[in-house]
Amino acid sequence: MEYTMNIKLLENECWWGGCSDDGIKAPFCENSEISRNLDPNNTYNQASPLLVSNKGRYIWGESAYTYKIEKDELVITGIKEKPQIFEGGSNLRETYLLASQRFFPTSKVAPPKEFFDGIQYNSWIELMYNQNQEGIINYAKKIKEEGYPTKGVFMIDCGWNDYYGKFEFSTSKFTDPKAMVDELHAMGYKVMLWTCPFISADTAEFRYAWSKGYLIMNKWGLPSIKQWWDGFSSVVDITNPEVAEWYYQQHKYLMDKYGIDGFKLDAGDGHFYSDDDVIYAKTDSNGQSEAWAKFGLRFKYNEYRACWKAAGLELVHRLRDKNHSWTDNGVAALVPCQLAQGILGYAYTCPDMIGGGQFTDFLEDQDKLDQELFVRYAQCAALMPMTQFSISPWRVLDEYHNGLCRDISWVRMEYIEDILALTEHARKTGEPVVRYMEYVFPNQGFEKVIDQFMLGDNILVAPVMEKGKITREIKFPEGNWKSRSGEIIKGGQTLTVDAPLDVLPIYRKVND
Structure with missing residues (x-):
């Protein structure tokens, strides 16, 4: 049984999430070209049954679902269970934190x-x-x-x-x-x-794992041999x-x-x-x-x-x-x-x-x-x-x-x-280390800026990602921004800065 929700987009509402591979298509707003089936996750990267809005709404499913934008609607179809939509927060950051605390709270441990x-x-x-x-x-x-x-x-x-x-x-x-x-x-x-998790078939290790019942089996009672990028192998359960x-x-x-x-x-x-x-x-x-x-x-x-x-x-x-x-x-x-x-x-x-x-x-x-x-x-x-x-x-x-x-x-x-x-902060709070501009500066016109990022709340990084470019257009939030060379940029404007091949544009927010 399928469970479908047609969610009318609010004014200027956009959504993020689903899978990291769709980051290049984010955010998902009115008339966005996005359609994704997460059952199974076939993106070769991270995915979760989570979508987060900049208008205080988020969607969670205990199992996978499909999502797509149809004109001014977000269409969610639960494949095995019914996803749920929740309200809370007034911007992307607040809503993300509510979802995180409820469904994937930090373990309070960070990698070394x-x-x-x-x-x-x-x-x-x-x-x-x-x-x-x-x-x-x-x-x-x-x-x-x-x-x-x-x-x-x-x-x-x-x-x-x-x-x-x-x-x-x-x-x-x-x-x-x-x-x-x-x-x-x-x-x-x-x-x-x-x-x-693969074990090459017809090896001593394969025969041992099969004899012990350690392998994934198929419906005929034999080890399931899977095709992957390096051929065909059995898989441990x-x-x-x-x-x-x-x-x-x-x-x-x-x-x-x-x-x-x-x-x-x-x-x-x-x-x-x-x-x-x-x-x-x-x-x-x-x-x-x-x-x-x-x-x-x-x-x-x-x-x-x-x-x-x-x-x-x-x-x-x-x-x-x-x-x-x-x-x-x-x-x-x-x-x-x-x-x-x-x-x-x-x-x-x-x-x-x-x-x-x-x-x-x-x-x-x-x-x-x-x-x-x-x-x-x-x-x-x-x-x-x-x-x-x-x-x-x-x-x-x-x-x-x-x-x-x-x-x-x-x-x-x-x-x-x-x-x-910032990794210590992530350990305590679950917040990202690398953040969307919209996450740090909500409702200021940054929702579609995905080619520059914030390292925490105070460091803006704008890499050059186009061949032959020696300048970089950067959208600066309000405030004063100091480059590595010491130049102070007055924020609240979009500027084109020099970015020759030996320069990565980095700016730290400083007090007025």
Whole structure:
């Protein structure tokens, strides 16, 4: 049975939420072109059954629903349960906080500060499937040699083991993984490994998990073999507490033996599951994705890309793989989609890997990348809660553009105290670290501004996200705004400011 609500939009009413991937289309106002089915969440990124209005209304559903705008109506269709509409607050911020406190209150725990007070480095685009000890150590050493910040997190990505479900380093690629991890620790990094809920079929680990009843089964009583981006694999039934504990112990083995600090918990997307899966819990595809997200609470150092109803928790989230492009699936999506994560209750966020995380963009002609784009990517990410490099800029860029990436990394370090204070505030309140202009300055005409953002309430950041641009049009709120060069801008106006390739426009609100 379906449950449909036709909600008449109020005057100047707009809505935000649903899924972070729709950030590029937000907000959803009269005549907006938006139509989304969240059952299952097939966006490869975070989603929640939440929509929030700037006119004191919000919608929540215990299960997924569809939403779309038809002229001056928001049409909500509950697929399995009836969503509810609530009233409260007078603007986006007040209404978001009411929804947060009621349906996804903060756990009062934040991820460790190492995620925020340095730089993250990830080996994926640099080494792709050829993860190996020599390559990882050489990469880490070059970070310091090239003058980049070395404090933070180092992630070893997919390809460190021989196949999925084998919780041991590949001996052909890693001669002494414990020594490697020790060396990375000595360099100042926490070390994380890529993992997923899949087990390669027809392996010893698969046969063991099948014999123990640890796998998702199909209706014919056989292990369910799922197609995902790396082929066909079985999946652990993480909704079963016994299975979750067993799977945790496999990960803990790596922590105990090699000193691994945590895990990048990939896959687990709702669309990799099926509603007719035979599993322990009575739940659907999104529910299994939710269970995979909550599995990560066992690890202080975690990172997720795909989540369902995991807001308010001490989980680290990143945007899905973005292209090495200026398009809405590249650098232009970083600010809008990062903002969308925040309004869904995912406060501890990281944009995609600098330069792009879609590995197919880097298979050929790495010496012909768009160097301007790479720098603007780095600037766009610099004042997000977290920032992450993968492909090494010193290898694929010339000296000038590599220097600009290095410089903006150190600019980030100037704002670490602000970022740490805001993550602590998020821990206490559930508020986003990165905020919509409309969130901080309600009912002042900022509802459709999604290409600049507020870091907290007082720092305005306006990255350049168009090729060839050396100026930036910025809409300033009321008040006085001080640039990094010391210039004071009188707010309440839209100005075009200089933004050559070596400049990220940043302004701090100051007293009159």
